[in-house]
Amino acid sequence: MMARVPMLRPRLAVIDTRTAKPGPKLRAAHYGTPEHVEWSRAVIRRAGGMCQGKGCGRTDTRFFADHIAELKDGGAALDLANGQALCGTCHGTKTAAARAARQQG
Numbered sequence: 001m002m003a004r005v006p007m008l009r010p011r012l013a014v015i016d017t018r019t020a021k022p023g024p025k026l027r028a029a030h031y032g033t034p035e036h037v038e039w040s041r042a043v044i045r046r047a048g049g050m051c052q053g054k055g056c057g058r059t060d061t062r063f064f065a066d067h068i069a070e071l072k073d074g075g076a077a078l079d080l081a082n083g084q085a086l087c088g089t090c091h092g093t094k095t096a097a098a099r100a101a102r103q104q105g
């Protein structure tokens with residue numbers, strides 16, 4: 001006797017992020033996408049191994065691809081023009097400053 005195999009339907013709908021306005025959950029999910037990884041690599045590659053933070057220029061560290069206009073502030077997620085490579089110190093400073101600016105409205 002043959003077992004009936006139920007049809008498996010994909011559980012996740014495909015969301016077109018080019019047209020959909022990302023909510024908080026989607027914004028968080030964005031960081032795991034291959035598109036983001038590629039953007040991040042391109043931003044860091046373009047920096048040529050130097051921190052792009054103002055007056056920093058560190059070369060001996062690992063870099064973070066930073067959104068100049070943060071996603072929370074409506075910045076473009078995958079636009080290279082909205083990316084810069086920052087060392088951990090500059091990235092932390094910038095993230096804190098952006099958060100403070102948001103809180104001040």
Ligand SMILES: [Zn+2]
Nearest residue numbers: 051056087090
């Ligand atoms: Zn730096």
